[in-house]
Amino acid sequence: MNENLNRGVFMTNNYKIAIIGGTGKVGRHIAAAALRKGYQVRMLVRNPRKLDGQDDRIEILQGNVENRDHIRQLLQDCDVVVNAFGQPPGDVPLYSSVTSIVLKVMNELEISRYIGVTGGSLTLEGDRKRFTNKVGALLFRIFFPAMIKDKQKEAAIIQQYCNIEWTLIRLPFVVEGAESGAIKVNLTDMPGLKISNQDIASFIVRQAAEAKYIHKAPFIAT
Numbered sequence: 010m011n012e013n014l015n016r017g018v019f020m021t022n023n024y025k026i027a028i029i030g031g032t033g034k035v036g037r038h039i040a041a042a043a044l045r046k047g048y049q050v051r052m053l054v055r056n057p058r059k060l061d062g063q064d065d066r067i068e069i070l071q072g073n074v075e076n077r078d079h080i081r082q083l084l085q086d087c088d089v090v091v092n093a094f095g096q097p098p099g100d101v102p103l104y105s106s107v108t109s110i111v112l113k114v115m116n117e118l119e120i121s122r123y124i125g126v127t128g129g130s131l132t133l134e135g136d137r138k139r140f141t142n143k144v145g146a147l148l149f150r151i152f153f154p155a156m157i158k159d160k161q162k163e164a165a166i167i168q169q170y171c172n173i174e175w176t177l178i179r180l181p182f183v184v185e186g187a188e189s190g191a192i193k194v195n196l197t198d199m200p201g202l203k204i205s206n207q208d209i210a211s212f213i214v215r216q217a218a219e220a221k222y223i224h225k226a227p228f229i230a231t
């Protein structure tokens with residue numbers, strides 16, 4: 010698979026995608042988008058009842074992201090990991106610890122492709138955010154200091170994993186809605202104010218087969 014990604018050759022459709030956060034606002038359309046592309050899907054969920062009515066081709070694993078054994082079971086035999094884990098902003102943030110476990114288990118299982126999501130307020134070296142987006146990021150740092158600090162830590166951890174083909178997607182405000190097909194991507198600043206979760210799902214699933222944003226943290230919006 011490494012070779013395929015590095016050469017930009019599209020993956021065959023029998024790859025399996027592991028999804029964390031697939032019942033959340035951001036993640037809830039990823040499994041369906043992956044199935045439409047012919048991928049196999051395994052999802053970690055705390056409460057399988059939330060999935061009533063979902064496609065029965067989705068392999069469901071009941072568990073918790075804080076449990077390393079559950080992550081191991083989720084990732085076993087998978088080729089791509091999608092991490093759309095999320096928490097209410099006021100909770101003690103677990104982003105960096107969850108992602109750290111996921112990346113360690115990926116290394117153990119020799120899985121190379123990781124696609125994660127985070128907020129557009131995350132600022133990384135090389136960004137050239139316009140004034141309004143700088144103010145937005147500042148407000149997030151003021152109102153949710155623990156969460157933003159932990160998301161910065163998560164990004165730093167991801168960037169250390171040079172052997173993993175990671176992509177960290179930075180999102181604006183996420184709305185429930187249909188796919189527009191008009192996603193703007195920018196590597197240094199947020200190109201819009203919002204995006205629908207179906208646009209996110211299709212962008213994420215495309216990344217499973219593309220090498221363009223490996224080792225990058227693109228902002229996406231519509």
Ligand SMILES: NC(=O)c1ccc[n+]([C@@H]2O[C@H](COP(=O)([O-])OP(=O)(O)OC[C@H]3O[C@@H](n4cnc5c(N)ncnc54)[C@H](OP(=O)(O)O)[C@@H]3O)[C@@H](O)[C@H]2O)c1
Nearest residue numbers: 030031032033034035055073074094095127128180182183
């Ligand atoms: N929503 C936005 O507007 C927005 C904007 C920018 C960035 N983001 C980022 O996108 C990511 C996802 O956010 P979201 O809004 O989709 O969050 P969300 O709606 O709260 O969904 C969180 C997901 O994580 C799962 N989860 C939480 N704790 C878990 C645990 N202990 N074990 C297993 N699964 C667990 C939830 O599963 P359950 O079904 O079990 O609860 C759910 O699938 C976050 O990084 C967030 O910062 C979101």
